[in-house]
Amino acid sequence: MTGLEILVLIAVLIGVLVAAVLVRALAPFIVNAVVGLVVLFLSHVVFGLSIAVTPVVLVIVGLGGILGAAAVILFALFGVAFVP
Known part of the structure; x- marks a missing residue:
């Protein structure tokens, strides 16, 4: 192995470690977002609620999960926000 190959190998290993740390840090937010969006979808299918899905809604649901979706x-029910 040449010095360049060793340097590239070290760089790839560092990149993989950084990616693994980022995935571990973001996993709870991804789970919250998916669960919250499922709750919003079910509220639309079961109860016929119409909620405008905007970037603000996605942030609230992503950070709050089920509680964010409930908020x-x-x-939307009271017509305060997120009404299409």
């Missing part, structure tokens, strides 16, 4: 649903 968005309540705001």
Whole structure:
């Protein structure tokens, strides 16, 4: 192995480690977002609620999960926000 190959190998290993740390850090937010969006979808299918899915809604649901989805649903029901 030449010095360049060793350098590239070290760079790839560092990149893989950084990616693994980022995935571990973001996994709870991804799970929250998916669960929250499923709750919003089910509220639309079961109850016929119409909620505008905007970037703000996605941030609230992503950070809050089920509680964030409940807050968005309540705001939409009372006509405060997120009404299409």
